[in-house]
Amino acid sequence: MESGIGIRLQQARKAAGLTQNDVARELGVTFGAVSQWERGSTSPKGTHLVNLSKLYSVRPAWLSSGKGPKEESDELVLANTELFDDEEPARQDEVDLPIFREVEFAAGDGRTQVIENHGASMRFSLAKLSQAGVQPENGACAVIKGDSMEPRIMSGATIGIDKGSRHIIDGKVYALDHSGMLRVKKLYRLPLDRIRVVSENSEEYPDEVYHLGSDEAPKIIGRVFWWEVFD
Numbered sequence: 001m002e003s004g005i006g007i008r009l010q011q012a013r014k015a016a017g018l019t020q021n022d023v024a025r026e027l028g029v030t031f032g033a034v035s036q037w038e039r040g041s042t043s044p045k046g047t048h049l050v051n052l053s054k055l056y057s058v059r060p061a062w063l064s065s066g067k068g069p070k071e072e073s074d075e076l077v078l079a080n081t082e083l084f085d086d087e088e089p090a091r092q093d094e095v096d097l098p099i100f101r102e103v104e105f106a107a108g109d110g111r112t113q114v115i116e117n118h119g120a121s122m123r124f125s126l127a128k129l130s131q132a133g134v135q136p137e138n139g140a141c142a143v144i145k146g147d148s149m150e151p152r153i154m155s156g157a158t159i160g161i162d163k164g165s166r167h168i169i170d171g172k173v174y175a176l177d178h179s180g181m182l183r184v185k186k187l188y189r190l191p192l193d194r195i196r197v198v199s200e201n202s203e204e205y206p207d208e209v210y211h212l213g214s215d216e217a218p219k220i221i222g223r224v225f226w227w228e229v230f231d
Contacts, residue, residue: 004066006040012056012063013038016169026167027051053133054165054223057172060133095129096121100142100161100175100221102182114177114221116140122158132225138164140222142175144184148199149173153227159184160226168195169223178218187220 013023020034027034027048036042043064044052053060062070098116122141129139140161147155153173161175168174168187176183176197188196193212199205210217 005043005064006038008063008066009044009052010038012052012058016056018055023052023055026055050133050135054162055167055169057169059131093126094123095126095136095139096123097136097139097141097160100140100182102180113180114182122160124160128226132160132162134160134162134225135164138162138222142182142184144227145182148201148205149184150201152200153184157228159224159228161222162225163222165223165225166220168220173224173227175221175224176218177221179216183218184224185218 013020018026020031020038023034024031029048033042037044049060049064053063056063058070061067098121100114100116102114124139126136129136140163142159142161144153144157144159145155153159159175166174168189170188171186173184174187176185186198186200188198190196190209195210195212195217197208197210197218199207
């Protein structure tokens, strides 16, 4: 076990503004387990390590060994990432991710729903997903519409979504299913089980506040771990 992992765990937790009780609740483990990890008497492994890195917004490799960059990169390089809609098989070091899109209900009344399109797909290298801490089965993509997240994410950009990361980390970007609309926003937790939905272009798109679990609240598809950057 790396001797400094307990220190890194403690530093990352405090930087995320969380208590040991918060971490235990988020991961579904005991307070004692979190305390032992930070004392260095035991070390988180496998799923616990990945979930801790997501919760703290740091790279699993850094958390485990202290090697490499501390923080994950939201703007991963687009190289080796291609759009496919044919039958060309992926190589062993690649995976095809489904693309979320809005479709109209069969009734034709103008209502929409967000579904995974299993036709066209985005091809990612497995190494790239691992770098972002995303399990291949949890990966998906979507194309953003509108200018609410500009200049951070431009209209027409493709985004990568981690469906396995739905817990809210303040200020992170998430893909949302909002009454059948596919939306991409920053989220913040508020007291009394509320969330604040924030656009990058806040002058034209004011903040929205919802009660979690209400019919009006958006459903979190997953955290956005990557987006296309135009030259």
